[in-house]
Amino acid sequence: MVEVNPAYWLMRLLEGVAWREGPQMLLLLVLLAISSNIFLASVSAKTGPSHDKVVVCYISTWAVYRPGQGIYAIENFDPNLCTHVVYAFAGLDITHAAIKSLDPWQDLKEEFGKGGYEQLTGLKRSYPHLKVSLAIGGWNEGSTNYSRLVDNVQLRRKFVEQVSGFIRKYNFDGLDLDWEYPTQRGGSPRDRENFVTFTKELREEFDNHGLLLTSAIGASKSVIDEAYDVRQLSRYLDYLHIMCYDYHGSWDRKVGYNAPLSNTNKDDPLTVEFTIDYLLKLGAPPSKLVLGLPFYGRTFKANGEGNLNDPTDAAGFQGPFTREDGFLGYNEICSILSNKTSGWSQKWDPVACQVLARSERDVFTQEVSVVTFDSTRSIANKVLFAMTKRLAGVMVWSIDTDDFKGNCQLDEETYADYKLVSIAPRRINQNYPLLRTINEATTLALEELAANDLNSHVPDVADNEIPHGSNADRKSGASSLVFGLGLIISVMYALMCIS
Ligand SMILES: *[C@@H]1O[C@H](CO)[C@@H](O)[C@H](O)[C@H]1NC(C)=O
Numbered sequence: 001m002v003e004v005n006p007a008y009w010l011m012r013l014l015e016g017v018a019w020r021e022g023p024q025m026l027l028l029l030v031l032l033a034i035s036s037n038i039f040l041a042s043v044s045a046k047t048g049p050s051h052d053k054v055v056v057c058y059i060s061t062w063a064v065y066r067p068g069q070g071i072y073a074i075e076n077f078d079p080n081l082c083t084h085v086v087y088a089f090a091g092l093d094i095t096h097a098a099i100k101s102l103d104p105w106q107d108l109k110e111e112f113g114k115g116g117y118e119q120l121t122g123l124k125r126s127y128p129h130l131k132v133s134l135a136i137g138g139w140n141e142g143s144t145n146y147s148r149l150v151d152n153v154q155l156r157r158k159f160v161e162q163v164s165g166f167i168r169k170y171n172f173d174g175l176d177l178d179w180e181y182p183t184q185r186g187g188s189p190r191d192r193e194n195f196v197t198f199t200k201e202l203r204e205e206f207d208n209h210g211l212l213l214t215s216a217i218g219a220s221k222s223v224i225d226e227a228y229d230v231r232q233l234s235r236y237l238d239y240l241h242i243m244c245y246d247y248h249g250s251w252d253r254k255v256g257y258n259a260p261l262s263n264t265n266k267d268d269p270l271t272v273e274f275t276i277d278y279l280l281k282l283g284a285p286p287s288k289l290v291l292g293l294p295f296y297g298r299t300f301k302a303n304g305e306g307n308l309n310d311p312t313d314a315a316g317f318q319g320p321f322t323r324e325d326g327f328l329g330y331n332e333i334c335s336i337l338s339n340k341t342s343g344w345s346q347k348w349d350p351v352a353c354q355v356l357a358r359s360e361r362d363v364f365t366q367e368v369s370v371v372t373f374d375s376t377r378s379i380a381n382k383v384l385f386a387m388t389k390r391l392a393g394v395m396v397w398s399i400d401t402d403d404f405k406g407n408c409q410l411d412e413e414t415y416a417d418y419k420l421v422s423i424a425p426r427r428i429n430q431n432y433p434l435l436r437t438i439n440e441a442t443t444l445a446l447e448e449l450a451a452n453d454l455n456s457h458v459p460d461v462a463d464n465e466i467p468h469g470s471n472a473d474r475k476s477g478a479s480s481l482v483f484g485l486g487l488i489i490s491v492m493y494a495l496m497c498i499s
């Protein structure tokens with residue numbers, strides 16, 4: 001795609017006038033051109049990440065109910081760090097075959113509600129790059145009502161029409177399907193085919209309005225095999241958000257990694273690498289795959305030393321903000337680890353790209369607390385992996401557990417595994433260390449790959465053209481707007497000067 005520079009054309013036009021009108025007019029026109037350039041520069045200022053990959057940011061909007069430093073409200077969101085933001089979650093009203101707010105006071109404006117939907121979509125006015133989607137589903141919504149919906153042609157038709165109106169009413173750009181999962185948890189074997197039909201019908205309706213349709217996709221091989229016709233779904237979805245986490249947790253009753261990138265045993269299906277390679281093998285185009293990154297860890301209470309595979313209880317432990325068994329946000333993890341008197345130690349696994357952190361043994365219970373998680377170095381390496389596979393970009397679950405306040409020390413080791421980077425880029429802000437790492441690492445990884453490609457075959461970047469809401473679309477949209485403006489202004493100036 002050719003970037004049009006409106007200022008250049010404006011100069012050319014003015015030059016033409018000046019040539020006919022003489023030197024004084026030329027001086028005047030140069031001044032006018034400079035001032036209009038300043039004006040145009042302010043109009044065309046780009047918001048959002050400077051690279052062309054997607055960064056999909058989920059917000060778990062119930063984070064507003066967390067205590068103290070854990071409270072995350074839409075005011076805490078920084079739109080410059082994401083290309084897409086997803087409001088999680090809305091629910092399904094199966095009796096009306098309709099999407100519904102699960103927390104009307106938080107989401108809507110009626111009855112003095114806080115209007116979270118319109119607060120988030122309203123950010124598009126100041127951040128025109130931003131695409132805002134509404135997610136329907138999530139773990140707590142279960143699977144059976146979705147299974148009923150997609151199995152009935154009338155219910156599907158009603159839903160498709162209603163949801164289209166609903167998301168447009170609140171000025172969302174799209175819908176994200178978070179059905180966990182078709183065919184699972186009380187679903188039916190027919191879900192696999194019905195889910196394709198459902199996405200096809202949504203796509204037909206959404207194309208009338210230029211809306212995005214995406215879906216969260218489970219990462220385990222058995223779920224992928226049973227739930228998804230990957231090739232068909234890829235036709236109708238703009239992006240597949242792959243939930244590459246929860247590979248291991250306290251439910252295994254032993255210490256394991258939440259989201260290991262690789263294993264020395266390449267046949268282990270419980271790795272990020274396996275999931276992505278498997279989806280590519282099943283026919284998912286890389287340009288539609290978005291690699292999910294966890295901004296949280298999985299916790300364990302171990303009896304032994306707290307090494308990998310040591311036996312644990314089934315629940316794990318909770319954090320002070322997220323208060324959920326077996327789960328700890330990155331902000332909770334980094335505040336424990338930055339406390340030098342807490343007695344915690346940590347170990348990096350270079351194959352899994354995971355950190356295992358553990359406490360000292362509790363003198364009363366004899367237990368060791370363990371958490372496995374993604375550090376900034378894990379994130380940087382996974383971004384490099386995603387770029388190597390030429391994926392569309394990465395997704396985050398969820399940005400409300402990043403260190404969004406900037407309370408923790410920055411990690412020195414973030415780019416230790418990058419060849420071209422010796423020290424981490426300087427940052428003006430210390431907050432959002434994980435999300436900032438994603439955006440930096442995307443640029444750095446693309447540079448590193450471009451350097452490697454000088455010595456090898458270069459795949460066509462056009463492979464990564466994305467039909468809906470891609471960065472390329474957004475940029476060309478912005479520049480044609482500016483070009484149009486520039487043309488109008490310059491014609492006005494020219495007429496004024498001549499008369
Ligand atoms: C499914 O729908 C029924 C009927 O509206 C509702 O009572 C039930 O809570 C729903 N299931 C879940 C898991 O939300």
Ligand SMILES: *[C@@H]1O[C@H](CO)[C@@H](O)[C@H](O)[C@H]1NC(C)=O
Nearest residue numbers: 335336338339340341342343
């Ligand atoms: C650091 O850890 C120690 C030992 O667990 C604890 O007593 C102290 O309150 C912690 N400090 C902070 C600032 O959290």
